[in-house]
Amino acid sequence: MDLSLIGAKMAQMSGLRSIMEDVANTAPSRPSEWLNLSIGNPAKIPEVTETWHRIAMETVAEQFTTASLQYGPSRGAPELIEAIIRYFNQRYGWELSEHNVVIGPGSQMLCFAAAALFTGVNASGMNRVVLPITPDYTGYQGLCLSADGIAGIGSDIEKIGDRQFKYLLNRQALEERSDIGMMLLSSPSNPTGRSIDADELAALADVSLRRDVPLLIDHAYGDPFPRIGEVLTGPTFHSNIINSFSFSKAGVPGERIGFAIAPVRYINPIVSFLSNSVLHASRFAQGVAAKAISSGELDNMVRAHITPFYERRRKIAEDLLTVAMPERVAWRIHAGVGGMFCWVWVDEEWFDDLDLYDRLKVKKVFIAPGRNFFVEPARSAALGRHASRCFRISLTTSAEALESGIDRIAEAIREMRDDPRRP
């Protein structure tokens, strides 16, 4: 059986999806015995769960027989597009029309479409998805149709105090890339929680303008919802920026609903791409999203529950790490308040992220090894050093699981430190 070149790439799962398969295959029979700190599911916050459930019940009662029993427009359901336009125009003073918006079955599908449309082989050569600040979301590697279709810029590192650090945009390395088809980043970032500041945004927008390529900013954790983590810059309407948004981290990842806001020249090709592939997003999910925005309940959930929840969780995790981590280990976490994850760097020669993963699996804990979040060419350059000395802890499990999980992480790291076989 022959796969096409594209097929050979797309038949592989990105590194973290392989980990997720490992999790699913290892712990399915007695999931309660396992502490899964590797996942990206949003936390179960009772008030948030109840609100989404009520909105979903209303949506099915009121709209199912008119909406779900018919095909819809590929751009998205008019009531959701109108709700988005009204919300963003009011909140940010923009002048969006329906031509600036496209709804997708999850923001990842919108990123996938944009990558296929704006990068790859074109009439004059080969352009790539460039991640200007790595590490970044592993799913970005999966969505490129060719194996060498993505490139990551290695970040500089700023150490802050004894226990924190921050990645810095390496402007010169970015400038040196002559193959940018699209820049893509999550802000706040998965895995680090890092938000780009106004200065970095201006620098990236400047590159996108001079090269005339899109800068896709993935606000899955950001402003205006779900505001998980510190948001230094909200979305910006700009000739070269595609803003993508998601309802997943605000609570409904299983329904796959996201949207993009951008100039018409970017939105129209994405609408066609959806029309040719997935047709459109679930109309039920679109109805739920429209109600949540229009009623103001989404804003209420974010303000009253979602943002504060993750701030508290982040504080708890930092405190737990500080207490539990063994002595004589140079560890730091990425700076910032909030975020859905803790990104930990163990700056020791004997540390290896996959070794930690394996040791924790024996202890029935899953974490996400760090190397998967780095992208070539920066990845190879940093393997054996920074890229294999990081790991990600999800903050979305129960507080008890988090506490117990961090204890076992600290225990595993102590074992690694004291392992007589270590090089």
Place this chain on the structure above:
Amino acid sequence: MDLSLIGAKMAQMSGLRSIMEDVANTAPSRPSEWLNLSIGNPAKIPEVTETWHRIAMETVAEQFTTASLQYGPSRGAPELIEAIIRYFNQRYGWELSEHNVVIGPGSQMLCFAAAALFTGVNASGMNRVVLPITPDYTGYQGLCLSADGIAGIGSDIEKIGDRQFKYLLNRQALEERSDIGMMLLSSPSNPTGRSIDADELAALADVSLRRDVPLLIDHAYGDPFPRIGEVLTGPTFHSNIINSFSFSKAGVPGERIGFAIAPVRYINPIVSFLSNSVLHASRFAQGVAAKAISSGELDNMVRAHITPFYERRRKIAEDLLTVAMPERVAWRIHAGVGGMFCWVWVDEEWFDDLDLYDRLKVKKVFIAPGRNFFVEPARSAALGRHASRCFRISLTTSAEALESGIDRIAEAIREMRDDPRRP
């Protein structure tokens, strides 16, 4: 702004989607004034609508807080996969395991993934999606990542009596293609309602086996549900066949839910493709589908309502055409009982499908022009002749709209026949 080569192709909409845009843009303000016989929405059958609505209400009440608020597996929700396995193993005596099934956000996305995986440029050259019997569903043209990625085999035509005809598989023309990466057909077919018979299925399976390429059979209208149209061959489990199924025509197109059954070697790459692009289908929609299958209600809807409804509609349309169509016009419809559409061939030199489309637009009726359902190279060969002398009438509007629409179609054709400016 540069689009990639793939982007330039995917930024275009296939012919029929452009028509749908035209419909949406022309008739939005007073849709009730228009008779839309161009659309593919399933008919609103009250008992079917009520059943789906009840199942949807139950699903949201019971499962929303557990399913929709979490990510799911890219292969699909375990309860739906199990329901499908149980149903197909019992009904057809198969021995499916979960490894033979993948759920997608609509069967079109599954076809898109298969086309990207199994066709296109590979290590040894370029392979295409080959449609062995054309005309066929226009959406197949949209899902190929390159403009020349699809090829249609022109069918032979058998005239049956005075008013019917049938397309025949041209085995020799198919055999002559050396670039088959995947064969793809709908059976029963959109637009013709034509079902492949056992002999044709054996011939296609033989080609797929000798070339070792997949034969993707799209059962969107077929067996076991929704059984719209005559089904001469049910799904077959075979080393080279991918069977795709949809819940759209059984009633819930707006929720985008379909699945494929095939050998593991075909299913696994599709699962990875979904994981990298759209992640997974809506969990609500998967819950609804699982309930409909497991409870037996889907079978009940098909048997008691869906199949009989379209049989009656088809009979009504044929009778209306026979009464209304003007004399001295050599017209035929594609043979078969049932089907969601009437496929009409006006075998006259003065007939042109786009001319009919424009004349009917003046009369506030939309039909689907025939040429869009033909694919190169067969399309060009038949333009000016057969490919531009066909059109499709949807049977899913109200009986009154169908009657009035067919009257206006006959009137437009009479005008065309009598037009003194005609060549």
